[in-house]
Amino acid sequence: MNNSNASNGDSKQEDSHSTKAIPDYKVERLDFPDNQVKKMVQSVVFGIFRFSATLNGFALLIVVYFMVSNGLSAITWEFLTQPPTDAMTKGGILPCIVGTFCLSLGAILIAFPIGVASAIYLNEYARPGRTIRIIRLGINNLAGVPSVVFGLFGLAFFVVWMKMGVSILAGALTLAAMSLPVIIGSTEEALRAVPDTYREASLGIGATKWQTIYRVVLPAALPGILTGGILGISRAAGETAPIMFTAAVFYTPYLPSSPFDEIMALPYHIYVLATAGTEIEATRHLQYGTAIVLIALVLGMNLAAIIYRAKLRKKMS
């Protein structure tokens, strides 16, 4: 047993006679100095990998911990159900909650169908060639467009040119444009993960292309597509820059009654209170409180979707 190839062959032969030979073979393999060094390097590198993974987990916990420990006292029933009072130094954040809900729901209603359909075309219909190259390049570049540039675009196009004014509609459209690449990307990833044998089996028993997509590919890819939806909606709900010029205002005492109303939104409210308010220190607890509500809303949605997806996966397998 001088090298691992030989020992591999030996152990297989011995395996058929008696299983006792296997521990011997393992010990001998470990005795090679080369193997030992490799093993050590490997465990050190894997340790570093494990550390970075753990660090990422802790990053979230640290942020959430500081928000909750500082802001929990601000969360009361009044805080959640009343509008701000006394020049936003007291009172609640109801208009902001409603505003963020309207914006993210509007954005996802617009972006999700378009995103999923785009991904279906790219992954199921399109043949390799120049057209698909250009479309992909477009999506990659759209994903790279900075959020504040979406804000400028929304201002110039939806607010000014289409005369929507600063409104929910303009904000939702801007957010939809922004979350489109996220949805397309993860839907495509999900579709790609569906084995070709599924498609071949379906086409083989006489289904058309569309029937195959609708009845076979989409159900199999659903958990992954939902991931895309989650990523899209959470981006839309948490973004501030795109709605700064298109939908959100400092203060409005009214709840929205039409898509053309301007609104308050949670992320923008945090920014306003933390940087532009007249009483920045005095409203600290309101800032923490608003941050908790935003985190709870966004992370809650995500958590629900993650759990749902896990259940779906179990059901499929």
Added chain:
Amino acid sequence: MKTNSQTTEKVIQSIFFMIALASIMILLMISVFLFMEGIPILNHVSLWDFIFGIYWYPTSEPPDFGIYALIIGSVATTIVSASISIPLGVMTAIYLAEIASSRFREIVKPIVELLAALPSVVIGFFGMVVMAPLLQNYLDIATGLNLFNASLMLGFMSIPTICSISEDAIYSVPTNLKEASLALGATHLETITRVILPASISGISTAVILGMSRAIGETMVVLMVAGGAAMVPQSIFDPVRPLPASIAAEMAEAPFRGEHYAALFATGIVLFVFTFIFNLVADYISNKYRQVGDSTL
């Protein structure tokens, strides 16, 4: 009847094709409207002076519209944050996809997904009220709102993007490649560095692009944490004013379709062109090394 269903299929396919063009249409519209609103600034200042002018005093009389310091601010924050997020993100992705026990994976993967969902304004707020005083006290510097703090926050914001997309790419490497490598006697680490990473490099590049473009375009964090001084930084603890921060902070005060308004749109064009070129280069790289089948490693 056969021709009927074939027509239906054709119609469905062309509908999907039209929808797939939406992204390009949006991209075109963005460029058209940015240029429409931004180009008028060239009536007041030359292109050279706009890009390389070191004074940004848009509201003084006469105003100075030079964004050189803002560009340097953006580049610096992006580079420092990438040096944090790329190694951490890719290593986490490898660990989760290849090494971690399913139990560890089941706990950490959702947490990383939740980290991605954390709104940027919350991270900016955290940087402002928690990290800034901490840095100021422990490092004994003038202000905790600076280049380093902003980069740190940006780094942790782009990790989830880099991590989850890289992980998908690593995870979708065919198992037979991995098995072949292990069967030849390679260790797990060798298999990862020589087989799995090369096979998933196009996906990892995409992940890095998306992560870095999130960092360079991220507005709220740099608006709240970077300090806002329109100067070329001398150290990583100097306050800076990256391009997006300048746009977001000043747009509300800029008179509609005035010089300042146009200058901010022009700043947006610079930011847009920046990410556009960046993405083209990255796209070229990822396509060049794209794995087509099992045999093209």
